[in-house]
Amino acid sequence: MSAALRLSWVQPEDLVGHELRQAAEDGRHGPAVRAIADRWTRAGGSAAPARKGASDQPAGAGLRALAQELLDELDALPAPRATAEPDAxxxxxxxxxxxxxxxxxxxxxxxxxxxxxxxxxxxxxxxxxxxKPVEKIPRAGIREIAEATGNWPLSGYFTAVGLPAGVAHRWPWNRRSAPTSLVENIDGxxxxxxxxxxxxxxxxxxxxxxxxxxxxxxxxxxxxxxxxxxxxxxxxxxxxxxxxxxxxxxxxxxxxxxxxxxxxxxxxxxxxxxxxxxxxxxxxxxxxxxxxxxxxxxxxxxxxxxxxxxxxxxxxxxxxxxxxxxxxxxxxxxxxxxxxxxxxxxxxxxxxxxxxxxxxxxxxxxxxxxxxxxxxxxxxxxxxxxxxxxxxxxxxxxxxxxxxxxxxxxxxxxxxxxxxxxxxxxxxxxxxxxxxxxxxxxxxxxxxxxxxxxxxxxxxxxxxx
CATH class of the missing domain: 1.10.4080.10 (ADP-ribosylation/Crystallin J1)
Structure with missing residues (x-):
């Protein structure tokens, strides 16, 4: 599958890094997790994307098969926090x-x-x-955008009117949302x-x-x-x-x-x-x-x-x-x-x-x-x-x-x-x-x-x- 057609959030090779991160959060720190992480890294697997749902490069069939195997192994490991954090x-x-x-x-x-x-x-x-337009933009960027357009402290919807090109380049809007969620464009x-x-x-x-x-x-x-x-x-x-x-x-x-x-x-x-x-x-x-x-x-x-x-x-x-x-x-x-x-x-x-x-x-x-x-x-x-x-x-x-x-x-x-x-x-x-x-x-x-x-x-x- 080409990079342009890759589906976010479901490709096995994109999930392993996230699952390893989740394992650390729910208390799975043992040798079994470390061994899985080592196998993944040695095979060329990547860590979890910091803000995206898919990595930049498609995986080969071998890496995808390994990802599926490792995900199942991680799923099977017990969660130490289960007593304090039950599901039932x-x-x-x-x-x-x-x-x-x-x-x-x-x-x-x-x-x-x-x-x-x-x-x-x-x-x-x-x-x-x-x-919507500032989703994925960090706190510092939101403030810089708002200050540059006279909207800080925030008192209304965001606008691109008057936004300096340098600020816009440094903190790009959410491309899916900005066309309909900036105040000059909102229509419902x-x-x-x-x-x-x-x-x-x-x-x-x-x-x-x-x-x-x-x-x-x-x-x-x-x-x-x-x-x-x-x-x-x-x-x-x-x-x-x-x-x-x-x-x-x-x-x-x-x-x-x-x-x-x-x-x-x-x-x-x-x-x-x-x-x-x-x-x-x-x-x-x-x-x-x-x-x-x-x-x-x-x-x-x-x-x-x-x-x-x-x-x-x-x-x-x-x-x-x-x-x-x-x-x-x-x-x-x-x-x-x-x-x-x-x-x-x-x-x-x-x-x-x-x-x-x-x-x-x-x-x-x-x-x-x-x-x-x-x-x-x-x-x-x-x-x-x-x-x-x-x-x-x-x-x-x-x-x-x-x-x-x-x-x-x-x-x-x-x-x-x-x-x-x-x-x-x-x-x-x-x-x-x-x-x-x-x-x-x-x-x-x-x-x-x-x-x-x-x-x-x-x-x-x-x-x-």
Whole structure:
């Protein structure tokens, strides 16, 4: 296969380096891992690409065959952290002494609830759109771009107008996103996986109810989600499904991205349909995430769903984060990263100092790994104190997974704020429509999505279509 046609995220020769990196993270440091790494290096295999999903050169048949063999050997090695970071839902619940089942808070009335759900959809789109053109650009580059165009501290969408050529050359935009996500070009919400997955969650709930299974998730994906619109762990799991592999093995087989951010970006809607019930939201998120993720990858989804369920009925983002953290095993790496972030956000007035402290703990990880991203989401919510602009601009300015984090923080603060109070600088360019390759949603309005979400909440408990 030529380099121009190479598929990111699924080629075996591109996965070995990532899997070796993952092995170091989940505690597999023994001689078996070192022997595999030595065999890979001696054969000419490369380390994990720093920011891309595919290496620059295609592999020969011999290297690809070796990669498949080594991936299977790595998959078979036990994970020493399994006790502190379990995968099974019952074990996760047992590991969480502070698990929050329900919040003793009256839900908002019908009009306020609809406004909150509308705000969640709008906020998710706006936060995602802000982060799209600077995805893959590090923190220093984002600041230099914003300062050069008079948009620092961030107060609106990015622009190329007035951007010096030297800055543009040094920090090139995300080429797929910039044509439709710079403020001078925005005409509605362009397609993004951070919106496609919430749409799929809406379809899943409409078809199967809140009692859906992981197999139902897989079925909806195969019916509605183009494979080319998946990335990292989702693309690997999709490939595994097509190979006849069934969940939960889809999440583990040759999948070094199983603790990355993918499941976290799919969890919001599963929180919205469980208002005030973080425990049920976390269980739903686990059933969705088990298709693609393990351990901290699962916890990121559960954390986000639980805090989103809390945000439907609460007004304090710090309490929402607390509810989210209650469903995460306290001895896990994700819990530790989020606690660091919350502590920093409470102690530091300067957001840059907050990010410095998070990076000191998680900066060795890939920018799409769930730990730094969950930490930044939590910190931005606490530090932004419910202000939409302050919260989304903080999390996007950090330079990690900018569109995904902007989407999650935008959705949570949109819930807290409600659509009517969201600033027009963010909502007007969306023109109440989004683009999507998920059938039936292209051109849909955010008000329509709010109505469809509200309709799910009006179903009797346990109702299955």
């Amino acid at each position: 839902l019952a074990a996760i619940e047992a590991a969480c002494p502070g698990w929050t089942e329900t919040l003793d808070v009256a839900p908002p009335g019908p009009a306020a609830l609809r406004d909150r759900l509308h705000g969640a959809w709008l906020g998710r789109a706006a936060g995602c759109l802000l982060g 919400m362009p397609e993004d996986d951070d919106l496609n997955y919430p749409l799929l969650a809406l379809l899943l709930l409409e078809r199967h109810g809140t009692g859906f299974t992981t197999a139902d998730v897989a079925r909806v994906w195969l019916e509605e989600l183009p494979a080319g619109r998946t990335f990292t762990a989702e693309r690997v799991a999709y490939r595994n499904l097509l190979d006849g592999v069934e969940p939960p093995l889809t999440a583990r087989r040759r999948n070094p991205f199983r603790e990355w951010i993918g499941a976290q970006i799919r969890a919001d809607v599963l929180g919205w349909v469980h208002p005030g019930r973080p425990g049920d939201a976390a269980r739903a998120a686990w059933r969705d995430a088990a298709l693609t993720h393990t351990a901290n990858g699962l916890y990121g989804a559960m954390f986000t769903a639980a805090l989103s369920a809390a945000a439907v009925v609460l007004d304090d983002p710090a309490r929402c984060v607390e509810a989210g953290l209650s469903v995460v095993p306290p001895d896990s790496r994700l819990a530790a990263a989020v606690r660091t972030a919350v502590r920093a956000a409470g102690e530091e007035a300067d957001w840059e100092r907050v990010v410095d402290r998070i990076e000191a703990e998680t900066g060795h990880l890939h920018w799409v790994h769930v730990l730094p991203n969950a930490a930044l989401v939590a910190a931005a919510l606490v530090h932004g104190r419910g202000d939409f602009t302050a919260s989304v601009t903080r999390v996007v300015a950090d330079g990690c997974d900018t569109d995904s984090n902007g989407a999650t923080v935008g959705a949570v603060t949109g819930l807290l704020t409600g659509a009517a109070a969201l600033p027009e600088v963010w909502t007007a360019p969306l023109r109440n429509r989004l683009a999507s390759s998920v059938a039936g949603f292209d051109g849909t309005g955010f008000d329509t999505l709010a109505d469809r979400t509200l309709a799910l909440l009006r179903r009797p408990p346990g109702d299955t279509p």
